[in-house]
Amino acid sequence: MLASQDLYFEPPAFHAASSKGTRGLPEFDLSGKILIVSGGARGLGLTQTEALLEAGATVYVLDRLPEPSPQFSAIADRARLDFGTDLQYRQVDVRDNFALNAIVENIAFSHNRLDGLIAAAGIQxxxxxxxxxxxxxxAMLETNVTGVFMTAQAVARQMIKHNCSGSLVFIGSMSGTVANRGLICPAYNASKAxxxxxxxxxxxxxxxxxIRVNTISPGYIVTAMVEALFEKFPERKEIWPKENMLNRLSYPRDYRGAAVFLLSDASSFMTATDLRIDGGHVSW
Incomplete structure (x- = not known):
């Protein structure tokens, strides 16, 4: 039987953070963490990257694009000047396992640590x-499933090698749980499941x-790609918001807090869990 004091034991990380006298919620602080975001050159991945930087992390973005979004350099400047952190870009296709492992190993070696990952690389x-x-x-499965697996493997290997606990977060989708009415994406939905x-x-x-591993399952997100889709299918812009309980679509900023939460000590007892953020779409 557990002694009464065991029932109220707090994780050591929380005690350590509290002893610094940090304002606010110290368990959300990512200062000193070295994190990787795959598929972070634009869109949701880049928005979540910015949130991690604001929370104090150093972030390396991996993406297959030759150059990241034009916003990337401005975010990198803010990271350095306003947050005292660093944002770096490495071009790599997650399907290139040799190059992927070499880059991740180099990042971990440079800092003698690696603390986590957001795997956001994917195609539709x-x-x-x-x-x-x-x-x-x-092609869909190789990028969305094998690519995520190999990225997680490369990061976990280095975390174990450098004796670092931490968190891996995969970007799933509500489409991994349900079939989307009017959106014909059988291979994509299967990949997210x-x-x-x-x-x-x-x-x-x-x-x-x-090492904790969790997923985020977004609902419909308004990105540049979706905006272009609305031009082709204008009825979706009217129908999709009505299919969830909040009667609106989401934006990349709606997932900033989830990224920080899952990569920080705030979620220290959370693993093997899907954090679905879909405006209640799946719960109807």
Whole structure:
């Protein structure tokens, strides 16, 4: 039987943070953390990257684009001047496992540590199931599932090598739980369901090293790509907000807090869990 004092034991990290006299909620502080964000050159990944920087982390963005979004340099300047942190860019395709591991190993070696990951790299294709080619399906799964797996593996290897506990976060989707009415994406939805299950299995294996693995499942997000989609299918701009309980679409900024929460000590007892942020879409 547990002694009464055991029931009220607090994680050591919280005591350490509190002893500094930090204002606010010290368990959300990411100061000194070295984090990687794959697929962070633009959109949701870049917005979450900015939140991690504001919380005090040093962030390395990995993406296949030759150059990141024009906003990237401004965010990097803010990181250095306003937050005393650093933002770096490394071009790599998550399907290139050799290059991916070399880059992650170099990042960890440079800092003698590595503390976590947001795996946001992914592709989308809207095609009826009867028209999908084998090549299309393989490309989708290779990026959205194998790419996430190999990125997580590369990061976890270095975390274990440098004796660092921490957190891995995969960007899933509400589409990994339900079929989207009027949105024909069978391979994409299947890939996101695989990501949710992958996270649960990695969490079960890597928990002994102090590595937590969780997912974020967004609802419909208004990005540049979605805005272009609305031009092609204007009815979706009217229909999609009505399909959730808040009657609006989300924006990348709606997921900033979730990124900091899952990579910080604030979620220290949370693993193998999907954090679905969909405005209640799936709960109807």
């Amino acid at each position: 294709q809207e095609t009826p199931a009867l028209e999908y080619t084998q090549e299309d399906v393989n 695989a990501v949710l299950q992958l996270a649960r299995n990695l969490a079960s294996e890597w928990g002994e090293y102090g």
